[in-house]
Amino acid sequence: MTAEDRRRAIVTGASQGLGELLAQFLGDEHYELLLTARRREPLERVAERLRRRGAAVEVLPGDVTDAAHRRAVAERLGPAGRLDLLVNNASELGPSPLRPLTELPLESFRRILEVNVVAPLALIQELAPALARGHGRVVNITSDAAIEGYAGWGGYGASKAALDLVSRTLAGELRTAGISVVSVDPGDLRTAMHQAAYPGQDISDRPLPEVTVPFWAWLLHRDPAAVTGRRYRAQSDRWEVAG
Amino acid sequence: MSTRVATARPSAPALADRSPESRGRQRDEVRLLVSATTGERDLSFRSLPDLLAPGDLLVVNESATLPASLPAVGPIGEFRLHLATEFGDGLWLTEPRWSPARPGPLPLADGTAIAAGGVPATVVARYPGIARLAFVRFEGDVPAAMSIYGEPIRYGYLRVPEPLERYQTVFARVPGSAEMPSAGRPFSTRILEAARRRGIGIASVVLHAGVSSLEPGDIVTGAPPLLPEPYAVPAATVEAIARTRRAGGRVIAVGTTVVRALESAHDGCSLRPSRGFSRRYVSPAQPPVVADGLISGLHAEGTTHLDLLDAFLGRAARERAYAHARAAGYLWHEFGDVHLSFRPARA
Numbered sequence A: 001m002t003a004e005d006r007r008r009a010i011v012t013g014a015s016q017g018l019g020e021l022l023a024q025f026l027g028d029e030h031y032e033l034l035l036t037a038r039r040r041e042p043l044e045r046v047a048e049r050l051r052r053r054g055a056a057v058e059v060l061p062g063d064v065t066d067a068a069h070r071r072a073v074a075e076r077l078g079p080a081g082r083l084d085l086l087v088n089n090a091s092e093l094g095p096s097p098l099r100p101l102t103e104l105p106l107e108s109f110r111r112i113l114e115v116n117v118v119a120p121l122a123l124i125q126e127l128a129p130a131l132a133r134g135h136g137r138v139v140n141i142t143s144d145a146a147i148e149g150y151a152g153w154g155g156y157g158a159s160k161a162a163l164d165l166v167s168r169t170l171a172g173e174l175r176t177a178g179i180s181v182v183s184v185d186p187g188d189l190r191t192a193m194h195q196a197a198y199p200g201q202d203i204s205d206r207p208l209p210e211v212t213v214p215f216w217a218w219l220l221h222r223d224p225a226a227v228t229g230r231r232y233r234a235q236s237d238r239w240e241v242a243g
Numbered sequence B: 001m002s003t004r005v006a007t008a009r010p011s012a013p014a015l016a017d018r019s020p021e022s023r024g025r026q027r028d029e030v031r032l033l034v035s036a037t038t039g040e041r042d043l044s045f046r047s048l049p050d051l052l053a054p055g056d057l058l059v060v061n062e063s064a065t066l067p068a069s070l071p072a073v074g075p076i077g078e079f080r081l082h083l084a085t086e087f088g089d090g091l092w093l094t095e096p097r098w099s100p101a102r103p104g105p106l107p108l109a110d111g112t113a114i115a116a117g118g119v120p121a122t123v124v125a126r127y128p129g130i131a132r133l134a135f136v137r138f139e140g141d142v143p144a145a146m147s148i149y150g151e152p153i154r155y156g157y158l159r160v161p162e163p164l165e166r167y168q169t170v171f172a173r174v175p176g177s178a179e180m181p182s183a184g185r186p187f188s189t190r191i192l193e194a195a196r197r198r199g200i201g202i203a204s205v206v207l208h209a210g211v212s213s214l215e216p217g218d219i220v221t222g223a224p225p226l227l228p229e230p231y232a233v234p235a236a237t238v239e240a241i242a243r244t245r246r247a248g249g250r251v252i253a254v255g256t257t258v259v260r261a262l263e264s265a266h267d268g269c270s271l272r273p274s275r276g277f278s279r280r281y282v283s284p285a286q287p288p289v290v291a292d293g294l295i296s297g298l299h300a301e302g303t304t305h306l307d308l309l310d311a312f313l314g315r316a317a318r319e320r321a322y323a324h325a326r327a328a329g330y331l332w333h334e335f336g337d338v339h340l341s342f343r344p345a346r347a
C-alpha cells in the first residue's frame, strides 16, 4: 500500500486512556495518524510506541480549545488534504472530586463546555472540507452521564448531552457532503479521568480501554450511511445499523 | 456459539459422532424429545408437523455454514486459522489453532504477517481478554480462498470428516456461519411440505454463528459472555410474528441462534425490524420474551446454550428433560437429536 492510498485519522487526546487505545487500533488498521494532547512528552511516547508497531504517526501537541492549534491541525493535512476519520476524544471532567451543580464554579462549567462541545464542533468546522474529500467519519466520544443525571456529573453530563445533539444534528446536515457523524459512549473504563472522578477509590474492577476493541472493529467497517446519526454504547450487547 | 460458564457435569451423554446420513439415514430421521409440564415424550422428528397446530409459525435461521477452517502459515510455521466472524472489509475475528484438535493461544503478536488459504493477512489486535482470538485483516479474496482451501470447522468428537453439504440446513441461503445453526438441520423438504399443508407458517432471520470453543475464564469480567455476531430480523418476520400472535398461534424458534436474533430485535417494548451485531446473552436473569417454543439440539453442560434453555423452560424442567434424554440415549451435538420445548407462560 502506498502512502497515497492510506486512510488518515486524527485522534484528539491520544496520549493515554481511550484515545491511546484507539490510536493503537487505527495504527494497526493501517491508518496514517495525527495525534494531539496538551502535554508533548506523553504524546511523543505513545507515538514512539506505535511507530515500533509499524504505524505512521505524527503528533501535534496543543489544547483543543486553542483556535491556532486547531488551525495548525487542519494545515497539517495540506490545502487539498483528505481526512477519513476524526475522533473527538479529548475531554474535560471538571474539578476532582466532583461536586454538585450548585457548587460548580461557573468558570469550571464554561471550561467543560469549551473543551467538550465548542472545541469538537470547531474542529469539525475546520476539517469539514478535508472530511468531505475523504467521505470521512466523525466520532464524538460521549458518556452515559449525558443521559442519566448522576449527582456530581451535571457539568460534564450537560456538555456530553450537548455534544450528542451536535452529533445528531450534524449527521443530518452533513449527509449530502458524504460525512457521517456518530456519538460513542465507551462505557466505564479504568483511566486517569475515571480515577479523577473517584479520587482515592479502587477502580480496578473497571475494564481497560481495550474492552472497546470489538466495537471499533465493528463501527469502522460499517457503511458510514448505515450508522450516521446514531449513538452507540461500545460495551453494549447490541450494535444496530439502519435498514 | 456457546461459552462454558459452569462446571456441573452429570453422567456423560451419548455424542453424535457422525451425521445421520453417515449412519445410513436421512437428515430428518433423528429423534425428537418433546418436553411438556406433564413429562417427556420420545418421538421421531418426522412427527413434528403433527405436534404443531395450524397457525403456528416456525422461525428459522437462513445462515449458511462457511468452510471457515483454513490452512495458514506464519513465522511460527504452519497452523490452522478458524474464521469466526467477518467484521467487514477483509477484517475477521479468527481463532488461530495448532490443529483442529489443538487450540491456541498461538504466539502471534499484533502486526505479524501471515497467510491463510494463500491470502496475505496481518494480525491486527487480540480479542480483549481472550488471548486465543485475534482480529486479522486480509488483503485478498477470502470467500474464494475458503471455497478452494477451506473446510468446515470440526471438533474432536466427530469420527469421520463430514463434507460441507452436511453442514448446510435446508434453509441455508446467506453464507456467514463458522458453525452450523444445527437445530434446523433435521428439516427436510418433505417435513416443510407437511408443515405447509398443515397451515404452519415459516419466517426467517439471519444470525451468523461464530466459534463456540471458548473456555472458562475466556470472557472479560463484566462483558457479555458471548462474542458479537451479525444478525438481521426483517420486517416481514416481525409482521408474521405479529399476525401469528393476533390469531392466537405460537411462535416456534428453530435454534438458540433464532432466539438470540429475535431478542436482539426486541427493544424492551416491542419487536422491530433490526440488523447489526449482537452478543445478547439469554439467561434466567435476562429471559426471552419473543418465542413461545424452541426446537434445539442437545447442548453440553455449562454452555451458554443451556443458560438459554434454562431461561426458556425453567431450570428444573430443563434438568428433568436432559436427565430423561441422557437415560434414553439421545445423541448430543450438531449431528444429533433435537428437543422441542415451550415457555411455561404460554404453553
Ligand SMILES: NC(=O)c1ccc[n+]([C@@H]2O[C@H](COP(=O)([O-])OP(=O)(O)OC[C@H]3O[C@@H](n4cnc5c(N)ncnc54)[C@H](OP(=O)(O)O)[C@@H]3O)[C@@H](O)[C@H]2O)c1
Pocket: A012, A013, A014, A015, A016, A017, A018, A019, A036, A037, A038, A039, A040, A042, A062, A063, A064, A065, A088, A089, A090, A091, A092, A115, A141, A142, A143, A144, A185, A186, A187, A188, A189, A190, A191, A192, A193, A194
Ligand atoms: N473513562 C471512562 O470511564 C469514560 C466513560 C465515558 C466516557 N469517557 C470519555 O472517553 C474519552 C476519553 O477519556 P479517558 O478516560 O481516556 O480520559 P483520560 O485518560 O483522562 O485521557 C484524556 C486525554 O485527553 C487529553 N486532553 C485532555 N484535555 C485536553 C485538551 N483540552 N486538549 C487536548 N487534549 C486534551 C489528555 O492529555 P493532556 O492532559 O496532555 O491534554 C489525554 O490524552 C473522553 O471523551 C471521556 O469523556 C470516558
